[in-house]
Amino acid sequence: MAYFNNQKEPVKNVETNVWSCVSDDCSGWMRENYSFEKEPACPICQSEMEKEVRIVPEMK
Known part of the structure; x- marks a missing residue:
């Protein structure tokens, strides 16, 4: 699909399991x-982490 003015194709957001x-x-x-x-x-403060679901950009 063609996009004009150097616009990139929109990134799809998906529900993802995260810590x-x-x-x-x-x-x-x-x-x-x-x-x-x-x-x-x-990885930043060395505290505990818990699972949750977030809507983040899809990784290809």
Whole structure:
């Protein structure tokens, strides 16, 4: 499909399982399939993380 004025094709958003940091001071999160650990620690603050679902851009 052709887009004019150098506009990119819109990115599709999908519901994705993610790990989200439980700390109120941190907004860290990562896609579930990007972790090798069963229950990862936050890569930013090392706090615990919990599973949740977010709507994020689709990765191809």
